Amino acid sequence: MTTHPTPLHELLKLTNKTVLITGAAMGIGKAIAWRYAEAGAALQLVDRDADALQQTATELREQFDAAVTTHIVDLSDNSAITALWRDITPTPDILINNAGIFAPVKLADIDQAAFDKTMQINTRAVLTMCQEMITRRTAPGTIINISSIEALKGMTYDMTLYAMSKASVLALSRGLVKDFGRSGWKVNTILPGGISTPGAQKMGLAALKKLDFSIIKTGLTYNLRLPAKNLGQPDDVACTALWLGTPMSQYVNGAEIVVDGGFLAV
16 A cells, blocks of 8 residues: 655644744744744744734734744843743743844953853753753653854854854754654754844944944955855744754754855855
């Protein structure tokens, strides 16, 4: 008897799944939430910007009649993360660690405060979210961590601290697969390149106002090297994240997927 593959529309259906997304108010996180809502998933959205998060939730409810719960959480406070997980019902099937900060700081100027803040949000918070997810679920789930191509190749001046924090996300994902992959857990990492997000646009405008030519030069150099000839859009990352959360990627585990328009290839 011939066995037919699952129909494509069934593979993309997430009506019985709950996804938790951090940094969901805008940019890449909002785009990911949009795609998961379109696929029918229930959404647990986390961000520290209450107004922007509420606006995103309203849009998703109106557009998709999505089941959306919002959580205002400052991920720089580890106790707030623990409290978040006490409030979440049900425990999500899919966790997407998207939140992060990328304030430039010169290598010589990295002090304890800058180090602690960046590593807490970009690394420690991701670790704690993963620990809580694995501890609280009774069945294996899916984790998608958002890193950056900065973790593989520094392309921007004054971003060493950010690159360090994002490289640690790669190590964390690999460790999770090694420790929990045989139990059925699926953990993958997405490494975006230059994506046109509100945060990136804000940093570019700030550089222009301050006449920070190092960042301006980096942007020009990046664009000249980029085969795609234009920055990516948040939805480029969101579609990859959706694929990793569906059965279409059921045999993909421990992958580090670059979404950069070909930048690292040239």
